[in-house]
Amino acid sequence: MGHQLSIYNTLSRKKEIFEPLHSPLVGLYVCGPTVYGDGHLGHARPAITFDLLFRYLTHLGYKVRYVRNITDVGHLEHDADEGEDKIAKKARLEQKEPMEVVQYYLNRYHKAMEALNVLPPSIEPHASGHIMEQIEFVQKILDAGYAYISEGSVYFDVEKYSKKFHYGKLSGRNIEELLETTRELDGQSEKHRSMDFALWKKAAPEHIMHWKSPWSEGFPGWHMECSAMGTKYLGEEFDIHGGGMDLIFPHHECEIAQSTAALGKETVHYWMHNNMITINGQKMGKSLGNFITLEEFFTGSHKILTQAYSPMTIRFFILQAHYRSTVDFSNEALQASEKGLTRLLESYTRLQKLIASPTSTVEVKDLREKCEEAMCDDLNSPIVISHLFDASKAINTVADGNGTISMEDLEELKSVFKLFIEDLLGLQTENQESTNKDAYKQAIDLLLNIRLDAKKNKDWATSDRIRNELTTLGFTIKDTKDGFEWGL
RNA sequence: GGUUCCUUGGCCGAGUGGCUAGGCACCGGUCUGCAAAACCGUUUACGGCGGUUCGAAUCCGCCAGGAACCUCCA
Numbered sequence: 310m311g312h313q314l315s316i317y318n319t320l321s322r323k324k325e326i327f328e329p330l331h332s333p334l335v336g337l338y339v340c341g342p343t344v345y346g347d348g349h350l351g352h353a354r355p356a357i358t359f360d361l362l363f364r365y366l367t368h369l370g371y372k373v374r375y376v377r378n379i380t381d382v383g384h385l386e387h388d389a390d391e392g393e394d395k396i397a398k399k400a401r402l403e404q405k406e407p408m409e410v411v412q413y414y415l416n417r418y419h420k421a422m423e424a425l426n427v428l429p430p431s432i433e434p435h436a437s438g439h440i441m442e443q444i445e446f447v448q449k450i451l452d453a454g455y456a457y458i459s460e461g462s463v464y465f466d467v468e469k470y471s472k473k474f475h476y477g478k479l480s481g482r483n484i485e486e487l488l489e490t491t492r493e494l495d496g497q498s499e500k501h502r503s504m505d506f507a508l509w510k511k512a513a514p515e516h517i518m519h520w521k522s523p524w525s526e527g528f529p530g531w532h533m534e535c536s537a538m539g540t541k542y543l544g545e546e547f548d549i550h551g552g553g554m555d556l557i558f559p560h561h562e563c564e565i566a567q568s569t570a571a572l573g574k575e576t577v578h579y580w581m582h583n584n585m586i587t588i589n590g591q592k593m594g595k596s597l598g599n600f601i602t603l604e605e606f607f608t609g610s611h612k613i614l615t616q617a618y619s620p621m622t623i624r625f626f627i628l629q630a631h632y633r634s635t636v637d638f639s640n641e642a643l644q645a646s647e648k649g650l651t652r653l654l655e656s657y658t659r660l661q662k663l664i665a666s667p668t669s670t671v672e673v674k675d676l677r678e679k680c681e682e683a684m685c686d687d688l689n690s691p692i693v694i695s696h697l698f699d700a701s702k703a704i705n706t707v708a709d710g711n712g713t714i715s716m717e718d719l720e721e722l723k724s725v726f727k728l729f730i731e732d733l734l735g736l737q738t739e740n741q742e743s744t745n746k747d748a749y750k751q752a753i754d755l756l757l758n759i760r761l762d763a764k765k766n767k768d769w770a771t772s773d774r775i776r777n778e779l780t781t782l783g784f785t786i787k788d789t790k791d792g793f794e795w796g797l
Numbered sequence: 798g799g800u801u802c803c804u805u806g807g808c809c810g811a812g813u814g815g816c817u818a819g820g821c822a823c824c825g826g827u828c829u830g831c832a833a834a835a836c837c838g839u840u841u842a843c844g845g846c847g848g849u850u851c852g853a854a855u856c857c858g859c860c861a862g863g864a865a866c867c868u869c870c871a
Contacts, residue, residue, distance in 0.1 A: 695818055696819085709836060
């Protein structure tokens, strides 16, 4: 390894060399979904981004503890302190237990993640399973003097906190100004200031999810779960915290404030944020109603989609852009990704069948190095992919008989492709259910061998019939110099 | 209004001072019974105007357009 991993830290707004606190151990926390609806394209972005990070850190030899939470309580609609709990609302509408709603959407989320070949995290804690930890965390903030109790709810005192610490350091918000302009107390609210946020909320009578606490029968504020669960599983200081850019404010800013107030120190060393997926230049999101669920992508059932897209196409589409860029959805862009992915994976299949020669006419020696370099540069997956395409051109040249490759180079190329395509980018190479059955494979081979004989006898009718009928069934048939290739 | 960021060829999308990104599409060619695939070649760029520099897509300023956050969102 000639390179050091550098990652962009939102705190400093620049790339920094990654130095773990307790190498080889690495703590990674990523904000997971609020499970009150089906996962959409937007959910796939952080999942895939941090899956790539998880895989790469592991490849570098780190022992990663990856925590991705499940928000199943406390996430309110409309206003952080006034709206209805999202899970509870869904449960009310569907006349179900809140946990029934949670389990249903969580199962579907897991299924989608598995399809996208996103590795499961080491720990997937539920907010509702850590109420005690959250109550203790709130108590610590109260004890430290940075929170106040009002009508059974507990609020974070942003003004007091900002006298000693920097509230706004992550989002770049200037809180001094806001404090000036909101000096007047708002008599309508339990809160002293509009910018104060809830650590614990007293449950209104209609709320169906509530727990006992020293202050009231109620539930934790949304930001609380990440502070409590992150520090519980990764320690009071840990390495990386990730999530979508839209969570920077208020969620992550509040998390920093909570942890700093309670523990007196910075908990997170590197903050990483993936950018948004847009549709017609606008953010794709639940609240905007312009989202397409992952299920709809896989089946092509959304009206905006001209076809179905496989999970691997979605994954490749996302990896073809850098995680800190916005990426704009369109059928055209997805179809381009689909074709590109096919090209890449077909050359990978061809690679397995190449015959070595005494010498090489293709250059493969620095491929591994170039790919590692790109990954180390803040996970630049598009560059990795461009290098792999260069290599796939070399593979095709050799496969066509227009070049040669030595045994040494061939082994290196196989090793690099396996590492980057399968292990790191996580692109599954074949549909294992359909092509792994030997009898099935041999039957297709038999048909195509019959076609080959027909071709030799210039029996084009038989030859074309076999090709056309197989094509109709969804196969792709390609003639090569001395035989054929096929796929589904 | 405040904060942050973006504008690259027909489309997507890297690149942050000099060296062909890459993919998709298009066109020409090789191969093929035909087709597909593959390979070779070609074409289309850095929002506008200034500035710094020997040299700028890349740095600085202004202008235009767009986005995210400031209320829940990945």
